[in-house]
Amino acid sequence: MKTRITEMLGIEHPIMQGGMHFVGFAEMAAAVSNAGGVGIITGLTQRTPEDLAKEIARCREMTSKPFGVNLTFLPSVTPPDYPGYVKAIVEGGVKIVETAGNNPVKWLPTLKENGIKVIHKCTSVRHALKAEAIGCDAVSVDGFECGGHPGEDDVPNFILLPRAAEELKIPFLASGGMADGRSLVAALAMGADGMNMGTRFIATKEAPVHENVKQAIVNASELDTRLVMRSLRNTERVLNNAGVERLIEKEKALGSALKFEDIIGEVAGVYPKIMKEGDMDAGAWSCGMVAGLIHDIPTCQELIDRIMKEAEQIIRGRLVGMLDA
Ligand SMILES: Cc1cc2nc3c(=O)[nH]c(=O)nc-3n(C[C@H](O)[C@H](O)[C@H](O)COP(=O)(O)O)c2cc1C
Numbered sequence: 001m002k003t004r005i006t007e008m009l010g011i012e013h014p015i016m017q018g019g020m021h022f023v024g025f026a027e028m029a030a031a032v033s034n035a036g037g038v039g040i041i042t043g044l045t046q047r048t049p050e051d052l053a054k055e056i057a058r059c060r061e062m063t064s065k066p067f068g069v070n071l072t073f074l075p076s077v078t079p080p081d082y083p084g085y086v087k088a089i090v091e092g093g094v095k096i097v098e099t100a101g102n103n104p105v106k107w108l109p110t111l112k113e114n115g116i117k118v119i120h121k122c123t124s125v126r127h128a129l130k131a132e133a134i135g136c137d138a139v140s141v142d143g144f145e146c147g148g149h150p151g152e153d154d155v156p157n158f159i160l161l162p163r164a165a166e167e168l169k170i171p172f173l174a175s176g177g178m179a180d181g182r183s184l185v186a187a188l189a190m191g192a193d194g195m196n197m198g199t200r201f202i203a204t205k206e207a208p209v210h211e212n213v214k215q216a217i218v219n220a221s222e223l224d225t226r227l228v229m230r231s232l233r234n235t236e237r238v239l240n241n242a243g244v245e246r247l248i249e250k251e252k253a254l255g256s257a258l259k260f261e262d263i264i265g266e267v268a269g270v271y272p273k274i275m276k277e278g279d280m281d282a283g284a285w286s287c288g289m290v291a292g293l294i295h296d297i298p299t300c301q302e303l304i305d306r307i308m309k310e311a312e313q314i315i316r317g318r319l320v321g322m323l324d325a
Contacts, residue, residue, distance in 0.1 A: 019070020
């Protein structure tokens with residue numbers, strides 16, 4: 001399939017794997033890229049820029065296809081060494097960067113000078129337009145159903161994607177709630193040039209996470225995610241568990257008086273416990289409502305091949321068949 005995204009990134013299928021903390025290691029990114037999509041290493045999961053440089057080199061040994069790096073810009077008292085991470089990306093010869101969180105404008109000149117395509121992930125049309133105005137090459141539009149941070153506007157993709165298509169000139173990927181060939185065809189129908197998936201890629205054979213995490217996603221329904229940290233204006237969609245229930249109790253009890261320190265036990269340092277140790281009640285970890293559509297643990301190649309085959313059957317069979325009837 002050829003779209004503005006496959007052309008821009010030099011990939012076979014218009015499918016991207018979004019950056020995921022403690023999931024987006026070289027094994028994940030390489031598996032997605034080898035299957036014809038574009039895999040993404042999560043920059044900040046690497047403790048230092050030197051570690052990121054090593055992870056990029058490791059990924060290069062596993063694939064000759066294009067892959068990217070996610071850089072998430074979060075407000076923080078002691079910010080990570082962003083210049084160091086950007087240097088590791090540039091020197092590692094990476095040509096695709098997914099930015100997320102704060103406006104990436106400060107980093108665009110360096111990235112663009114080095115021929116890097118920048119895809120900014122955003123959760124609203126106004127942020128997508130801003131990304132277009134500052135010179136991003138594409139955006140990923142993350143709807144309310146997404147795993148991770150859906151923003152504070154709560155606009156689901158059935159509205160958000162066509163709205164983005166009405167306003168944007170640059171290509172965009174539909175993100176949030178995407179799982180299969182139906183998602184891809186729907187995303188394209190609503191004006192997107194491809195799709196970005198997070199949660200679906202965790203439940204794959206190659207995802208370098210504990211088996212408990214993959215099983216939890218397969219076992220979960222679309223009713224099993226919760227929104228947390230809304231009162232801090234840092235809303236996150238997570239899979240429910242004992243830690244999350246504790247967190248929600250604290251949010252109810254403290255209301256608008258809630259501070260980050262009150263919930264630190266349920267949100268800080270949780271990812272290694274979940275992703276590496278498989279301690280599924282450790283606390284809040286991002287997961288999309290799309291868990292309800294995930295029923296198996298295929299390889300990335302099987303998953304992507306199936307998506308593309310199903311998309312083709314829907315377009316050539318179901319949809320054209322309706323027109324020709
Ligand atoms: C476990 C997990 C961790 C994530 N970590 C990040 C992250 O560090 N940076 C980021 O930009 N997005 C992160 N995301 C969001 C994904 O890149 C993607 O936008 C989102 O998962 C899309 O929604 P879906 O899960 O419904 O496919 C994460 C998502 C999940 C499920």
